[in-house]
Amino acid sequence: xxxxxxxxxxxxxxxxxxxxxxxxxxxxxxxxxxxxxxxxxxxxxxxxxxxxxxxxxxxxxxxxxxxxxxxxxxxxxxxxxxxxxxxxxxxxxxxxxxxxxxxxxxxxxxxxxxxxxxxxxxxxxxxxxxxxxxxxxxxxxx
Amino acid sequence: xxxxxxxxxxxxxxxxxxxxxxxxxxxxxxxxxxxxxxxxxxxxxxxxxxxxxxxxxxxxxxxxxxxxxxxxxxxxxxxxxxxxxxxxxxxxxxxxxxxxxxxxxxxxxxxxxxxxxxxxxxxxxxxxxxxxxxxxxxxxxxxxxxxxxxxxxxxxxxxxxxxxxxxxxxxxxxxxxxxxxxxxxxxxxxxxxxxxxxxxxxxxxxxxxxxxxxxxxxxxxxxxxxxxxxxxxxxxxxxxxxxxxxxxx
Numbered sequence: 001x002x003x004x005x006x007x008x009x010x011x012x013x014x015x016x017x018x019x020x021x022x023x024x025x026x027x028x029x030x031x032x033x034x035x036x037x038x039x040x041x042x043x044x045x046x047x048x049x050x051x052x053x054x055x056x057x058x059x060x061x062x063x064x065x066x067x068x069x070x071x072x073x074x075x076x077x078x079x080x081x082x083x084x085x086x087x088x089x090x091x092x093x094x095x096x097x098x099x100x101x102x103x104x105x106x107x108x109x110x111x112x113x114x115x116x117x118x119x120x121x122x123x124x125x126x127x128x129x130x131x132x133x134x135x136x137x138x139x140x141x142x
Numbered sequence: 143x144x145x146x147x148x149x150x151x152x153x154x155x156x157x158x159x160x161x162x163x164x165x166x167x168x169x170x171x172x173x174x175x176x177x178x179x180x181x182x183x184x185x186x187x188x189x190x191x192x193x194x195x196x197x198x199x200x201x202x203x204x205x206x207x208x209x210x211x212x213x214x215x216x217x218x219x220x221x222x223x224x225x226x227x228x229x230x231x232x233x234x235x236x237x238x239x240x241x242x243x244x245x246x247x248x249x250x251x252x253x254x255x256x257x258x259x260x261x262x263x264x265x266x267x268x269x270x271x272x273x274x275x276x277x278x279x280x281x282x283x284x285x286x287x288x289x290x291x292x293x294x295x296x297x298x299x300x301x302x303x304x305x306x307x308x309x310x311x312x313x314x315x316x317x318x319x320x321x322x323x324x325x326x327x328x329x330x331x332x333x334x335x336x337x338x339x340x341x342x343x344x345x346x347x348x349x350x351x352x353x354x355x356x357x358x359x360x361x362x363x364x365x366x367x368x369x370x371x372x373x374x375x376x377x378x379x380x381x382x383x384x385x386x387x388x389x390x391x
Contacts, residue, residue, distance in 0.1 A: 023170075061206065062206045062207070065206070078232075079207070079232050079233055079234045080207065080230065080232035080233065081232065081233060082232065082233035082234070083233045083348075083349050084233075086271070086272075086349070086351070087334075087336055087349065087351050090272055090334075090351045090353060091334060091353075093355070094355045094356040095274075095276060095355060104206075108204075108205060109204070109205060110205060110206070110207075113234075120269075121268070121269065121270065121271045121272075122270055122271055122272040123269075123270040123272065124272070
């Protein structure tokens with residue numbers, strides 16, 4: 001069998017794709033750390049500040065990080081203690097409020113997951129993830 | 143022709159040979175923790191198949207909920223070991239995918255991403271877990287759908303309200319499916335209740351919240367922040383001492 005050089009190159013390229021395809025099939029249910037957040041569900045620090053008092057800030061980071069420092073007025077709501085913290089957040093939410101969730105940086109998936117649960121489980125509207133997370137807020141405010 | 147075949151074979155062998163000397167038994171682990179498990183632990187075993195020692199430069203988990211640990215900092219030729227990834231389940235549900243990035247001083251492949259997939263069983267799925275009425279709104283009942291998760295058989299559920307200001311009514315709508323009607327006695331005052339939902343023969347408790355909210359953009363009560371480990375509380379204190387009211391189906 002005679003194989004031309006371009007065909008050999010094509011076969012090699014196809015072989016190199018196999019592991020990627022296998023992983024995509026294996027993790028077809030969910031790859032949370034790779035799921036991009038749609039731009040419509042993100043908000044910048046400046047935009048969130050413009051909303052003023054109609055914003056409820058949610059800190060999705062672990063308890064110890066929240067205890068060290070957080071956005072003034074932010075409410076702690078993480079998945080470590082979701083069942084306990086959710087009712088406390090719902091106590092301050094009211095219709096018309098915009099919810100801005102943040103974690104330690106944009107690459108961290110905690111904020112995305114908390115935002116998703118608020119939309120899906122509590123069926124709350126206007127839930128956004130803060131672009132750049134806590135670090136972005138610090139940069140603009142300290 | 144022979145040259146082409148040789149080029150193909152050598153390229154393929156070169157690709158394989160260029161891979162890391164640190165050989166992983168597996169770089170993906172799928173775990174199915176049981177109900178009530180607090181952690182899911184993944185073990186990623188490796189062996190140094192090369193001829194020189196390998197040093198770990200860093201072992202970093204993708205989020206604070208996962209702790210990754212290496213048994214040693216240096217792996218000699220032929221030596222075996224493992225990276226342990228401990229995922230704290232907390233109140234997470236469904237399929238969770240966390241990663242651990244391992245960085246070594248290997249020339250060919252310095253970074254390896256290990257993937258831990260945990261499928262957390264959910265006995266009951268509640269949708270929505272929050273119902274509310276605006277102040278002054280007609281106190282009509284609102285429905286919460288409860289159904290048994292995959293691989294679970296639930297025949298009865300018990301719903302208890304932390305406040306007597308809200309009434310609950312449970313109705314079976316199908317096998318493992320229930321509808322919970324929640325109704326406030328009145329909506330003229332700001333009220334709240336934590337609804338406790340339990341299935342028979344299960345220690346696990348699920349929660350939903352019912353509340354009479356402020357009108358849009360009106361001032362609200364300050365948030366309650368409690369110490370870790372405390373039990374869920376009704377969002378705002380009921381006007382009267384809570385006398386649990388519930389209904390079992």
